Amino acid sequence: MMRAAWTLLLVVAGFALQAVSYFFLAAPLGVPTGPVYSNPRVPFAPAVFILGVMLVFLAAVVYELLPESGGRTHRGTG
Amino acid sequence: MSVQVQRLPYGVGRFQVGFWLFILVLLSVVGWGIYAYSRQLVEGLVVTGLRDIGTMGGAAWGLYIAFDVYFVGVSFAGITMAALIRLLRLEELRPVSRMAELLTIVALVLAAFSVLPDLGQPVRGIVNLLRYARPQSPFFGTFTLVISGYLFASLVYFYLDGRRDAALLARIPSPLQGFYRLWAAGYRDTPAERERHHRAAFWLAIAIVPLLVTAHSTLGFVFGIQSGRPGWFSTLQAPAFVVMAGVSGIGLLLVIAAVFRHVLGERERLHEAIFRWLGGLLALLVLVYLYFTVAELLTTTYTGHETEVRLTLALLTGPYAWLFWVSMGALVLGLVALLLPYVPSVVPVRVPSFRPAFTRAAGLAAAGAGLLLMIHRHGPRLAPAAGAGPEPEWVGWVLAGLAVVFVLSWFPLFARSVVAAGVAGGLLVNVAAVGKRLLIVVPSQTHGTLLPYGPGSYTPTWVEYSVVAGLFALGTLLYTLFVKVFPIMEVAEEQ
Amino acid sequence: MPRYAMVVDLDRCMGCRACMEACKVENNTPTAAFWMYVFRFEEGEYPNTYIWFMPRPCMHCDNPPCAKVCPVGARYKREDGLVATDWDRCIGCRYCEVACPYGVNYFNWKEPVRNYYLDWGERDVRRVTNGQTPPYRNPDLDRPYGEEKRRVAGGGRLKGVVEKCTFCVQRVEEGLQPACVANCPAFALHFGDLEDPQSSVSQVLGRKHSWRLLEELGTEPRVYYVGAHPAHPESRQIEEVKARV
Numbered sequence: 001m002m003r004a005a006w007t008l009l010l011v012v013a014g015f016a017l018q019a020v021s022y023f024f025l026a027a028p029l030g031v032p033t034g035p036v037y038s039n040p041r042v043p044f045a046p047a048v049f050i051l052g053v054m055l056v057f058l059a060a061v062v063y064e065l066l067p068e069s070g071g072r073t074h075r076g077t078g
Numbered sequence: 079m080s081v082q083v084q085r086l087p088y089g090v091g092r093f094q095v096g097f098w099l100f101i102l103v104l105l106s107v108v109g110w111g112i113y114a115y116s117r118q119l120v121e122g123l124v125v126t127g128l129r130d131i132g133t134m135g136g137a138a139w140g141l142y143i144a145f146d147v148y149f150v151g152v153s154f155a156g157i158t159m160a161a162l163i164r165l166l167r168l169e170e171l172r173p174v175s176r177m178a179e180l181l182t183i184v185a186l187v188l189a190a191f192s193v194l195p196d197l198g199q200p201v202r203g204i205v206n207l208l209r210y211a212r213p214q215s216p217f218f219g220t221f222t223l224v225i226s227g228y229l230f231a232s233l234v235y236f237y238l239d240g241r242r243d244a245a246l247l248a249r250i251p252s253p254l255q256g257f258y259r260l261w262a263a264g265y266r267d268t269p270a271e272r273e274r275h276h277r278a279a280f281w282l283a284i285a286i287v288p289l290l291v292t293a294h295s296t297l298g299f300v301f302g303i304q305s306g307r308p309g310w311f312s313t314l315q316a317p318a319f320v321v322m323a324g325v326s327g328i329g330l331l332l333v334i335a336a337v338f339r340h341v342l343g344e345r346e347r348l349h350e351a352i353f354r355w356l357g358g359l360l361a362l363l364v365l366v367y368l369y370f371t372v373a374e375l376l377t378t379t380y381t382g383h384e385t386e387v388r389l390t391l392a393l394l395t396g397p398y399a400w401l402f403w404v405s406m407g408a409l410v411l412g413l414v415a416l417l418l419p420y421v422p423s424v425v426p427v428r429v430p431s432f433r434p435a436f437t438r439a440a441g442l443a444a445a446g447a448g449l450l451l452m453i454h455r456h457g458p459r460l461a462p463a464a465g466a467g468p469e470p471e472w473v474g475w476v477l478a479g480l481a482v483v484f485v486l487s488w489f490p491l492f493a494r495s496v497v498a499a500g501v502a503g504g505l506l507v508n509v510a511a512v513g514k515r516l517l518i519v520v521p522s523q524t525h526g527t528l529l530p531y532g533p534g535s536y537t538p539t540w541v542e543y544s545v546v547a548g549l550f551a552l553g554t555l556l557y558t559l560f561v562k563v564f565p566i567m568e569v570a571e572e573q
Numbered sequence: 574m575p576r577y578a579m580v581v582d583l584d585r586c587m588g589c590r591a592c593m594e595a596c597k598v599e600n601n602t603p604t605a606a607f608w609m610y611v612f613r614f615e616e617g618e619y620p621n622t623y624i625w626f627m628p629r630p631c632m633h634c635d636n637p638p639c640a641k642v643c644p645v646g647a648r649y650k651r652e653d654g655l656v657a658t659d660w661d662r663c664i665g666c667r668y669c670e671v672a673c674p675y676g677v678n679y680f681n682w683k684e685p686v687r688n689y690y691l692d693w694g695e696r697d698v699r700r701v702t703n704g705q706t707p708p709y710r711n712p713d714l715d716r717p718y719g720e721e722k723r724r725v726a727g728g729g730r731l732k733g734v735v736e737k738c739t740f741c742v743q744r745v746e747e748g749l750q751p752a753c754v755a756n757c758p759a760f761a762l763h764f765g766d767l768e769d770p771q772s773s774v775s776q777v778l779g780r781k782h783s784w785r786l787l788e789e790l791g792t793e794p795r796v797y798y799v800g801a802h803p804a805h806p807e808s809r810q811i812e813e814v815k816a817r818v
Contacts, residue, residue: 129682129818131673
């Protein structure tokens with residue numbers, strides 16, 4: 001359960017970071033009519049976007065490597 | 079655990095003299111590339127053949143960008159194979175899965191490295207892209223999705239897929255045992271773990287497929303949405319990039335699979351069905367690409383928009399004609415070679431009627447002479463100055479014809495062996511892929527100016543050739559070294 | 574906020590290229606870089622030929638393809654309409670250059686100090702100049718400009734970055750005309766504020782029919798041409814400049 005929760009959390013967080021950084025943190029989209037279009041609204045917003053992409057795929061690693069909740073008891077799987 | 083291994087499989091950890099010699103050659107080429115790049119760092123990009131578009135009559139993007147596009151294209155193979163195997167349950171392709179994934183990773187590393195020399199300020203490039211990158215620029219997708227996301231996703235997939243084998247190898251005493259144990263990270267190949275890996279890999283494959291399309295498309299959009307460059311501005315650009323990526327990636331995978339089939343003597347595991355399957359897929363992709371090319375040429379010439387026609391003529395009959403027709407010829411010949419094994423054996427293939435040995439000798443001589451002629455005539459120039467060289471046109475065409483005869487002379491072999499056909503097809507389509515990448519990048523700059531600057535030219539210099547050669551050597555080096563520390567194929571159940 | 578624009582009166586231009594010269598002196602551009610360039614065209618067949626000239630600065634588009642594609646925002650549009658290049662931020666990818674339909678961008682292919690028409694530091698030159706270096710390095714070009722305080726003036730600052738016509742931002746901000754306009758002996762070039770009905774650009778545009786280069790691309794250039802006509806396939810360049818660094 002813990003595993004699924006962590007994985008889902010990472011995927012959701014990753015996509016959320018991507019969306020937020022793409023649309024709200026990075027430089028605005030549209031016809032560049034002023035200097036505001038040349039600067040990200042938050043510095044290093046593109047790095048946040050990349051972090052988001054990585055989190056989504058990191059979820060797979062977490063899913064496979066996270067130990068079963070409750071230590072080493074493998075429930076019914078041996 | 080059901081699988082037992084006594085010694086490291088597939089030549090892992092065994093180093094012969096030949097191997098070290100090979101590494102030495104690769105290292106020296108890499109070193110030469112680094113030297114060339116250091117010249118460029120010191121002198122500036124003036125040591126390349128690149129120049130400004132317009133009054134300087136040059137191309138601002140050249141070999142580096144073309145090979146960046148090519149390397150990103152090659153990376154198509156790995157993820158596609160992984161996705162195909164997982165989603166379509168093509169179990170018989172399993173043995174090439176890791177080769178393909180490694181090809182993806184190496185190709186993406188090379189892609190990142192081939193952009194760097196194109197930048198005038200490489201250090202600034204790395205910092206400023208992370209700091210300021212704008213989503214509106216088509217480069218945003220290229221470096222966030224392709225270089226970072228795609229590479230990371232491939233690494234994750236590769237890592238997870240390799241855990242089982244790492245766990246197996248960790249039981250064999252070897253100097254690399256610690257590395258394998260680290261990689262396995264506690265994997266014990268229990269049914270539960272296996273089930274979990276299958277599920278994770280399945281979802282990863284599903285997540286990667288849309289990334290595949292977007293990543294290769296963003297690279298197409300770098301060119302496709304620029305209305306100021308005839309020949310670039312086209313809706314077909316992004317889809318054509320995806321298809322061409324498949325062509326070059328699968329083509330190279332065929333070659334690599336054949337190399338390992340030969341070097342490792344794994345004729346059983348790398349069986350012909352794999353080559354037949356990959357060859358069929360490649361032939362299909364080539365057909366789609368040829369269709370795109372025809373559609374593109376018709377669109378640009380039919381309406382007769384002056385600048386588009388000028389550019390298309392430069393491709394078909396002008397200074398780029400030799401590259402265009404060599405690429406198209408390689409694509410078509412590759413397609414035919416790939417399809418030959420499918421010709422039913424009741425239909426005898428009687429292409430050449432001369433003795434093969436004679437034809438091959440003639441063909442080789444022709445290819446060599448053609449190369450010498452090209453170099454003598456233009457220097458290794460992409461767009462020769464008007465009226466360069468005293469040789470009449472027909473000499474080139476005769477040589478090209480002989481080269482075709484050379485390829486044709488091998489056709490009986492291709493009809494017999496699907497592996498040989500795959501290798502020939504893979505090599506030919508990769509020649510075409512490089513050519514087409516150059517034809518996308520360069521002519522639109524030299525012959526696609528909308529103001530009447532007149533035609534320009536672009537001649538790569540030794541620095542550019544050396545850096546690209548160094549990149550290829552680096553890729554081969556990384557690939558070869560990895561093969562020596564980790565099995566390139568999944569360790570078989572029966573071992 | 575003003576809306577700066579340039580008007581090129583082709584009926585007045587006599588192709589003397591004083592603007593190109595003035596631009597080089599003012600902005601210190603390296604060899605083979607022509608931020609302002611004057612096409613010299615010939616049309617028709619002998620003896621019915623016709624010669625005309627077309628200056629080509631940066632168009633300072635309102636929908637600039639270069640600023641759109643710049644991955645790091647080094648190329649940007651200022652509020653007053655100037656399309657500026659921040660050479661402190663440019664990474665030298667040259668995407669602006671391939672995206673620009675007008676071909677106005679120039680990359681610093683080598684160390685600019687070694688790329689002026691005369692290298693004042695060279696031994697042979699020093700022997701003649703007696704070690705004197707002419708004051709060619711204008712301190713105005715190093716200062717940051719605009720509310721955003723970014724280094725956008727001048728040329729030949731740094732190896733490996735792209736630069737282009739700035740509309741002489743260092744002069745415009747002080748209320749002067751760009752160098753090409755101020756030095757045109759035929760008064761063929763006008764520069765001013767479109768918002769101001771008294772400015773010379775507004776006056777000329779109100780009086781004469783105007784057109785812009787490659788209007789069909791939707792780049793919305795801020796450089797207007799009056800007189801003559803856009804170059805077409807029959808316009809042959811008298812001499813093609815293929816100056817290479």
